[in-house]
Each structure stands twice: as C-alpha cells, then as structure tokens.
Amino acid sequence: MEKKRRNQLDQERHKNKREKESDMEKKRRNQLDQERHKNKREKESDMEKKRRNQLDQERLKRKREKASDMEKKGRSLLERERLKRKREKESYMEKKRINQLDQERLKRKREKASDMEKKDRSLLERERLKRKREKESDMEKKRRNQLDQERLKRKREKESETEKKRKQIIDKSLHAETRHPKSIDKANKQFLKEIQKSPDYTCTVCHRMMYNENVIQFRPSSFRNSDLADFCRTHLKTVSDKEWLCTTCQRHLRKGSTPPQAQVNKMALPEQPSIVDELTDFEARLVAKRIPFMKITALPRGKQQGIIGSVVNVPSDVDETCKFCQELQYRLVSSLSN
Ligand SMILES: [Zn+2]
Structure with missing residues (x-):
C-alpha cells in the first residue's frame, strides 16, 4: 500500500516537473533519453534484442486489440499520412529500392499462396480492373492504349536477338501444336471447336x-x-x-x-416474290424462268458434294408451260364430266 502511494507521488512529481520545464529542457531530456536507449541497445546481445522486439510487438498487439474501431480508423489514417510524408521525402533511388523490396515481398507472398488463393486473387484483380476501365473516359482509354503500346515497343526493343529467336521458336511450336495436335484428346477437342464455326x-x-x-x-x-x-x-x-x-x-x-x-x-439478286414461298417444289420448277444445269460430284473427303465445270443456264418459256397446263386442266375436266 505504501509502495503504491509512493509510486503515485513519484509520478505526480515527475509530471509537475515536466510541465514546468522549458522547450529547451524538454529537448535536452528527450535527447538524453534517446542516447541512453541507444547505449543500452548497443550493449545488448542478439538474444536480448530478439526478446525486446518480441515484447514490443506483443505490447503493440495488445494495444491494437483493445483499440476501438474509431481509434483503429484514426491510426490507419495517421499511418497512411506518415507513409505519404515519408515517401514525399524519399529520393528517386530510395523510391526505386523500396519498390523493389515491395515487389520482392509480394512475390514471396504469392509463391507461398495456395492455388485457391491465387485464383481468388486473380479474380478480384480482374474485377477491380474491369470496374476501373468502365469508369474511364474515351480520352483516358486512348491514353491507356497508347501507353500500353509504347511499353510493348520499349520491351521489344530491349529484347536481345537470342530472346527474339527463343520467342519465335516458342511461337512456332505453339502454332504447330494447334495445327497438328500430338495427343488424340487435343485433336478431338480442336476438331469439335473447329466444326462449331460457320x-x-x-x-x-x-x-x-x-x-x-x-x-x-x-x-x-x-x-x-x-x-x-x-x-x-x-x-x-x-x-x-x-x-x-x-x-x-x-x-x-x-x-x-x-x-x-x-x-x-449489277450482281445483286432480285427480291424473291412472296408467291414462290407458297408453291410446291414441282410448281416452282414449272414456272422457273431459268433452269440451271450443273455437274455435281462427291468430293473425296468429308462426304460433301461439289460442282465440277461450268453451270449452264437454260431459259424456259413459262408462257408455253402455262398454256399447256391450262389445256391439260380443260381436257381433264371435260374427260371427267363425259
Ligand atoms: Zn466480297
């Protein structure tokens, strides 16, 4: 009880003292504190360092768990601002180095990720990109396309001859694989895909x-x-x-x-009269003004048929056919009535 009382008094005295001290004194005290810390840290062994780091992190973790949502938000905002200020100060070299480190960290993380996580991530990424592109204006689209093309051009220019050759070989083998698939499964799949086309x-x-x-x-x-x-x-x-x-x-x-x-x-086909749709095949042939003749043969593969030689177009006199039909109808009617 007495101990507690004493501690409390000590703290109060400290507090009072600090409130009274000038800016100069404050600065001086901070400096001394930092130096003391530094000296202490330089003396400590690897084991102690590790232990201290661990304790620090645990303390931070406990503090964060206790923090309310409001505090969390405030902290993340502060953190972001701090990072922003830091980045603004950074030189070009430092920026580059930090970017590199970031990318390496990301790479390591991605290598560790499972297939499922990878899939999820790529899906999210694609959706994010899609949303972003939907929002952008025509001007922005154009600009993006231009930048993409320039980047591709620069990349190609940088490529060495050996790389170019290597790419060509890969392209060639891919092309050959699609033209002449090696496995029967692939060939089958490709065939089914090809015959979908019309x-x-x-x-x-x-x-x-x-x-x-x-x-x-x-x-x-x-x-x-x-x-x-x-x-x-x-x-x-x-x-x-x-x-x-x-x-x-x-x-x-x-x-x-x-x-x-x-x-x-003058190669356009004239519109087909609607009456022709109502005629039967035989009737349509009877009134056709032209009868085409062609030599049809079976093609060597695929059970398809083709035309060989020229198409002969024979004009027919429809009037004569009609007259004959009428006569035929008259004769039929009269023979039936007799
Ligand atoms: Zn054409």
Missing part, C-alpha cells in the same frame, strides 16, 4: 458468306481510293454488328477497281 461473316461488298479467316473489318478510309470503297459498300452488318470485307474484294479495292462480284456491279 460462315457467319457476310462481305459488305459482294454479300458472300465467309469464315472469319477470310474477312477483315471494313474501313473505307484504309483504301487509297476511299470514294470507290464507299461506293461499293452496302452497309450490311453481321457478326458483332460490324461491316466485314472478304479478302477478294479487298484485293480489288486496293488496286482501285470495282470487285467483279460486287453487288453494285
């Missing part, structure tokens, strides 16, 4: 239906004679709501000539 891309100039490999996006401004390209287009949009151009038409437009199969070259 000629969904319609050329805006010639209206032929093409596969993705044979079309490019149509941009009139990319041709020297952009007026001709503008004249040939039909503004037909298909996949991804974009205008596509087949490589054949592209070749002709580049030369500055109208593509032979272009719709504007």
Whole structure:
C-alpha cells in the first residue's frame, strides 16, 4: 500500500516537473533519453534484442486489440499520412529500392499462396480492373492504349536477338501444336471447336458468306481510293454488328477497281416474290424462268458434294408451260364430266 502511494507521488512529481520545464529542457531530456536507449541497445546481445522486439510487438498487439474501431480508423489514417510524408521525402533511388523490396515481398507472398488463393486473387484483380476501365473516359482509354503500346515497343526493343529467336521458336511450336495436335484428346477437342464455326461473316461488298479467316473489318478510309470503297459498300452488318470485307474484294479495292462480284456491279439478286414461298417444289420448277444445269460430284473427303465445270443456264418459256397446263386442266375436266 505504501509502495503504491509512493509510486503515485513519484509520478505526480515527475509530471509537475515536466510541465514546468522549458522547450529547451524538454529537448535536452528527450535527447538524453534517446542516447541512453541507444547505449543500452548497443550493449545488448542478439538474444536480448530478439526478446525486446518480441515484447514490443506483443505490447503493440495488445494495444491494437483493445483499440476501438474509431481509434483503429484514426491510426490507419495517421499511418497512411506518415507513409505519404515519408515517401514525399524519399529520393528517386530510395523510391526505386523500396519498390523493389515491395515487389520482392509480394512475390514471396504469392509463391507461398495456395492455388485457391491465387485464383481468388486473380479474380478480384480482374474485377477491380474491369470496374476501373468502365469508369474511364474515351480520352483516358486512348491514353491507356497508347501507353500500353509504347511499353510493348520499349520491351521489344530491349529484347536481345537470342530472346527474339527463343520467342519465335516458342511461337512456332505453339502454332504447330494447334495445327497438328500430338495427343488424340487435343485433336478431338480442336476438331469439335473447329466444326462449331460457320460462315457467319457476310462481305459488305459482294454479300458472300465467309469464315472469319477470310474477312477483315471494313474501313473505307484504309483504301487509297476511299470514294470507290464507299461506293461499293452496302452497309450490311453481321457478326458483332460490324461491316466485314472478304479478302477478294479487298484485293480489288486496293488496286482501285470495282470487285467483279460486287453487288453494285449489277450482281445483286432480285427480291424473291412472296408467291414462290407458297408453291410446291414441282410448281416452282414449272414456272422457273431459268433452269440451271450443273455437274455435281462427291468430293473425296468429308462426304460433301461439289460442282465440277461450268453451270449452264437454260431459259424456259413459262408462257408455253402455262398454256399447256391450262389445256391439260380443260381436257381433264371435260374427260371427267363425259
Ligand atoms: Zn466480297
């Protein structure tokens, strides 16, 4: 009891003394304290250092656990400001070193992370990026693209010849693997993927239906004679709501000539009269103004059929057919009534 009383008195005396002392004295006392601490620390062994660090951390931990949410928030804010001030003071070299250390720490942490954690992290990261990109304006997008391209360019310039060669070899082997897969599973998968494709891309100039490999996006401004390209287009949009151009038409437009199969070259098919939909196959053939003849053969692979040689277009006189049909109907009716 007496001890406690004495301690309390001591503390009060200390407090009073400190309140009375001038700034100069305070500074002096702080300095002395720090030196004493420093001396003490220099003397202590590794074991003691470790023990002290541990005690310090435990004390900090206990303090933090006790802290209220408000205090926590305040502390994190202070911490952030302190870090910010520190970073502002840092020289370029120091910044670089700290960044490097940060990255190394992150790397070590990532190496330790489990597959599950890795997946979660990459998912979060992607979502964060997506949200960020949705917010950015057209100007920012453009700027970002530009920066990306510049970075890629710099990276490529830095690459040594051996690295370039190595990359080329990897690319080549990847290409070969996709063209001629080694395992049957992979080949099967690829086959199923390939046959999903269909000629969904319609050329805006010639209206032929093409596969993705044979079309490019149509941009009139990319041709020297952009007026001709503008004249040939039909503004037909298909996949991804974009205008596509087949490589054949592209070749002709580049030369500055109208593509032979272009719709504007009087190659457009006339609209089919709606009555034809109501006719049967036989009826439609009877009234067809032209009968096409072609030689159809089985192709060597895939059980598909192809046309060989030229298509012969035979015009037929529909009037004669109609007249004959009427006569036939008359004869039938009269023979039935007799
Ligand atoms: Zn075309």
